[in-house]
Amino acid sequence: MEELAEKAGITVRTLRFYRERGLIPPPRRAGRVAWYGDRHLARLRTITALLERGHTLNGIADLAKAFESGRDVAEVLGLGEPTEETPVRLTPEELADHFQGEVTPENLASALELGYLAVDGGALVHISRRLLDVSAALVREGVPLSAVLESGRRVREHADALAELFVGMLRDHPVPGDAGKLRPLAKSVVEAELSMALDRKLRQEGIARTGRPASAEDPPGTA
Structure with a gap:
């Protein structure tokens, strides 16, 4: 414990307090000796960084609980199954930087539940580089x-239904050769239909260049 506290730049008393609060995982015990490793040091450095960013110990404790409740990486990412998505490893600090202070315990728990995030030792793994980049871009534009x-949760429900539709079509009408050929065709259909649906909906709402519903005060042609 003394060695760990020294490497982390904190006092032994502070380390004991963190352990009692459940902010760090318990050590590995061998008889009367408690062994701490790189995972504990990484967690302590994360706590220090979060405190410097203005997070409270209660908030950090909630984050730690969410970390520990994360599912196994292989389970979340479906390793061994065909995928076009590229997972991304992140430190908690890097994740916070992506989302500009929006990484609250509630949001982190939601991301873990959705399977967007998994915990791997002292790091986090995001299931998809594309989803990570798009989500961060939306937050930068002001979307909470x-x-x-x-929205991701609701899209998941519709995406599952669309996948079932196309796979069911294959069951009813088997195609010769590699069934994987269906994947780009199905994506093209969905992308085209979504594009046209967005056009229709945006016209109905009067949202286009302004990013908000049109009003009587807008110049002609705004929408």
């Missing part, structure tokens, strides 16, 4: 991360 995650 909680709204992005809720």
Whole structure:
């Protein structure tokens, strides 16, 4: 414990307090000796960084619980199954930088539940580089991360239904050769239909260049 506290730049008393609060995982015990490793040091450095960014110990404790409740990486990412997505490893600090202070315990728990994030030792793994980049871009534009995650949850439901539709079509009408050929064709259909649906919906709402509903005060042709 003394060696760990020294490497982390904190006092032994502070380290004991963190351990009692459940902010760090318990050590590995061998008889009367408690062994701490790189995982504990990484967690302590993360706690220090989060405190410097203005997070409270209660908030950090909630984050730690969410970390520990994360599912196994292989389970979340479906390793061994065909995928076009590229997972991304992140430190908690890097994740916070992506989302500009929106990484709250509630949002982190939602991301873990959705399977967007998994915990791997002292690091986090995001299931998809594309989803990470798009989510961060939406937050930079002013959309709350909680709204992005809720939209992702609803999109997941529709995506599952679309996948079932196309796979069912294959069951009913088997095609010769590699069934994987269906994947780009199905994506093209969905992308085209979504594009046209967005056009229709945006016209109905009067949202285009302004990014908000048109009003009587807008110049002609705004929408």
